[in-house]
Amino acid sequence: MRTILIIGIGAGDPGQLTLAATEAMRRADVFFLLDKGAEKHDLIALRQELMAGFARPDHRAVEVRDPDRDRSADGYVRAVDDWRRERADLLEAAIAEHLPDDGCGAFLVWGDPALYDSTLAVVEDILARQRITFTYTVIPGISSVATLAARHRIGLNRVGRPFLVTTGRRLAAQLPHDVDDIVVMLDAHCAFTQYVDEDLDIFWGAYLGTADEILIAGYLPDVAECIVRTRREARERKGWIMDTYLLRRRDRPISARAASRP
Incomplete structure (x- = not known):
C-alpha cells in the first residue's frame, strides 16, 4: 500500500528540522510540492533546499500548481472548502500518477501540520473518496x-x-x-x-x-x-x-x- 508522510518542516530555518523529520524525508520516494506561483517561489526554493540536504539522492519532486482561492467571496468558510476540494482534486491525481502502489510520498508542511494548515483536511478528503488508498503518518514541526x-x-x-x-x-x-x-x-x-x-x-x-x-x-x-x-x-x-x-x-x-x- 502507498504511504504518505506529512512532515512539519518548521518556519523556514533548516536548523529547525527535527530528527524525526529528517528520518522521514530519507524514507520518501516522491515529494509533492504545491506551487503557489512566481511571487511565492521562495517557498518552493526553501523546500528544494531541504530536499537537497536531507532526502535520498534518488528522490523525485512533483510540483502541483496550487489553485487560487476566491478571497472576494462573501462566505469565507465556503470559499476555503471549495479551495480545499480543488487542492484535493489535483493532489489525488498527482498521487495516482506519480506514486506507485508500494511507494512512499511526502508533503513538506510549513511550520506544524496541526496549526492552521489544510494538508490534513485535504488528505482526509482524498481518502474519503475511496478512489485511491494509502496510509499516512504525521510528523510534527516547529511552528511559527x-x-x-x-x-x-x-x-x-x-x-x-x-x-x-x-x-x-x-x-x-x-x-x-x-x-x-x-x-x-x-x-x-x-x-x-x-x-x-x-x-x-x-x-x-x-x-x-x-x-x-x-x-x-x-x-x-x-x-x-x-x-x-x-x-x-x-x-x-x-x-x-x-x-x-x-x-x-x-x-x-x-x-x-x-x-x-x-
Whole structure:
C-alpha cells in the first residue's frame, strides 16, 4: 500500500528540522510540492533546499500548481472548502500518477501540520473518496508561533494564565476580554491597529526562521504604525509575506481585568 508522510518542516530555518523529520524525508520516494506561483517561489526554493540536504539522492519532486482561492467571496468558510476540494482534486491525481502502489510520498508542511494548515483536511478528503488508498503518518514541526516566542525571548503564557491562538479575521471582529495573551496568525489587514487604545504590547515577526526575518516589539500605540509600514514595504519587495504576532495585555490586578469585561 502507498504511504504518505506529512512532515512539519518548521518556519523556514533548516536548523529547525527535527530528527524525526529528517528520518522521514530519507524514507520518501516522491515529494509533492504545491506551487503557489512566481511571487511565492521562495517557498518552493526553501523546500528544494531541504530536499537537497536531507532526502535520498534518488528522490523525485512533483510540483502541483496550487489553485487560487476566491478571497472576494462573501462566505469565507465556503470559499476555503471549495479551495480545499480543488487542492484535493489535483493532489489525488498527482498521487495516482506519480506514486506507485508500494511507494512512499511526502508533503513538506510549513511550520506544524496541526496549526492552521489544510494538508490534513485535504488528505482526509482524498481518502474519503475511496478512489485511491494509502496510509499516512504525521510528523510534527516547529511552528511559527514557537519561533516567534523564541526570537523575542518570551513565553507565550504567563504563570497560571492561558493564551489564545486565533486569526486576524476573528481579532478584527472582537478583541477577546477573557485572555491576556493572544497569538494572531493569518492577519492580512493588520487587525491590531483597531486596538491601539488598549493597554497592549505587541511582539511581531515576519518571514520567521528565514534570512528575511523581521522582528518588531513594543507598546502597541508606539509601534503599530511602524509594523504596518514595514509589513507593506516587505510585501511589495518580495510579493508575499507570512507574519505572526503576540498581543499581550500589560499586567493589571485581577479585579481590574474583570471590571473591564463587557
